[in-house]
Each structure stands twice: as C-alpha cells, then as structure tokens.
Amino acid sequence: DTGVSQNPRHKITKRGQNVTFRCDPISEHNRLYWYRQTLGQGPEFLTYFQNEAQLEKSRLLSDRFSAERPKGSFSTLEIQRTEQGDSAMYLCASSFTRELFFGEGSRLTVL
Amino acid sequence: QQQVKQSPQSLIVQKGGISIINCAYENTAFDYFPWYQQFPGKGPALLIAIRPDVSEKKEGRFTISFNKSAKQFSLHIMDSQPGDSATYFCAASFYSGGSNYKLTFGKGTLLTVNP
Numbered sequence: 737d738t739g740v741s742q743n744p745r746h747k748i749t750k751r752g753q754n755v756t757f758r759c760d761p762i763s764e765h766n767r768l769y770w771y772r773q774t775l776g777q778g779p780e781f782l783t784y785f786q787n788e789a790q791l792e793k794s795r796l797l798s799d800r801f802s803a804e805r806p807k808g809s810f811s812t813l814e815i816q817r818t819e820q821g822d823s824a825m826y827l828c829a830s831s832f833t834r835e836l837f838f839g840e841g842s843r844l845t846v847l
Numbered sequence: 848q849q850q851v852k853q854s855p856q857s858l859i860v861q862k863g864g865i866s867i868i869n870c871a872y873e874n875t876a877f878d879y880f881p882w883y884q885q886f887p888g889k890g891p892a893l894l895i896a897i898r899p900d901v902s903e904k905k906e907g908r909f910t911i912s913f914n915k916s917a918k919q920f921s922l923h924i925m926d927s928q929p930g931d932s933a934t935y936f937c938a939a940s941f942y943s944g945g946s947n948y949k950l951t952f953g954k955g956t957l958l959t960v961n962p
Contacts (some may be wrong), residue, residue: 778952
C-alpha cells in the first residue's frame with residue numbers, strides 16, 4: 737500500500753498522559769499536513785510542513801501540541817498532558833501538488 | 848468564522864436519484880475547490896475538484912457546478928447508489944505562502960441512499 741499511513745489507529749489514554757501519533761506520507765510528497773476532526777465536523781487544519789520545515793501552525797495547536805518531521809520523511813504529532821477535549825480523530829495528509837491525500841487517521845479517546 | 852458553509856447537514860435519496868450538496872464561501876482568494884468523500888472510520892478521499900476558471904466539471908456520475916459571482920459551488924451525484932452513502936465534505940484552498948495549500952473544510956453532509 738503506497739498511501740498515507742498513520743499509527744496507531746486507535747489510542748485510549750487517561751487524562752494527563754502524553755500520546756504520540758506517527759504519519760508516513762506518500763514517499764514523493766514534500767508537503768505534509770495535520771488536521772483534527774471531531775464528531776460531526778469537517779477536518780480542521782493544525783499544522784503544515786514543507787520537507788522538514790514546519791511553516792504554519794494553527795491557533796488550535798496549543799503549547800501542549802508539538803509536531804516534527806525529521807529529515808522531511810515521516811512526521812510525529814505529540815500531545816502532552818492530554819485533556820478530554822483532545823478526544824478527536826487526528827488526520828495526516830500529504831501532497832506534491834494541490835491534491836491532498838489523507839490517511840485513515842488516528843482516533844484518540846481521553847478518559 | 849466559518850469560511851465554507853455547507854448544506855444540507857443530511858440528505859436522504861432513493862437509489863437512482865440525484866443527490867445535490869451545496870457550498871458557499873466567503874474568501875475570494877480561494878482558487879481550488881475539492882470535494883471529499885468519507886466513510887465511517889476512514890480518512891477523507893478526494894472525489895473531484897474544480898478551479899474557478901470553469902463553471903462545471905464532470906467525472907463519471909459526479910459533477911461540480913461552480914458559480915464564481917455567487918461564491919457558490921455544488922456537487923451533483925447522478926444515479927445515486929447505496930454505496931454512495933457516506934459523508935461528503937466540500938473544501939477550498941488558496942496559496943498562503945511556503946507552498947502551503949491548506950484546505951478549509953465545510954461541516955459535511957451525511958448522504959444516505961436508500962435501496
């Protein structure tokens with residue numbers, strides 16, 4: 737499968753714990769995006785990488801969130817001190833042109 | 848501030864019927880308008896997209912109609928099938944620097960096609 741891969745697919749954690757999600761984009765894609773989707777809503781932009789450089793962060797990305805893309809390949813999204821409001825689907829997308837290709841997402845449940 | 852407004856929130860259509868979903872945008876800088884299809888537990892999948900220099904684009908049973916002056920665009924699904932039952936999202940983007948073409952999504956339309 738050469739699509740966007742995300743792991744883990746599901747994560748259940750207790751409030752206050754840290755979680756990390758990984759995204760492996762389509763290999764030739766230099767652009768990588770993270771989105772958050774809550775139930776009944778459309779995806780909301782969180783952050784954007786071109787190669788290894790993080791070029792834009794949404795105001796939705798609080799100080800507890802950090803994203804990296806070392807060497808311009810895979811990316812990680814870490815949430816520290818999780819809160820119940822962080823419960824959502826975290827989607828990764830990659831692109832080479834204007835067409836964004838999404839992974840299947842990582843669903844986070846914070847108890 | 849919701850930049851892309853989508854309606855209806857839900858839609859029920861009989862098999863073989865036409866499904867129509869509408870979107871309106873505010874930012875005139877938007878210059879790329881895709882539609883995504885999402886099944887439960889899956890990520891959004893690109894269905895069809897249009898740029899504002901054309902008024903209509905058709906791919907198979909899916910057609911986008913675009914009205915630049917009204918800042919509206921719509922998705923038409925002809926001969927709707929039960930397998931089309933999914934959530935559909937309209938989106939829009941513009942170049943925001945650094946090769947960033949981030950998408951702004953509507954809230955989605957849950958389409959149910961009855962057999």
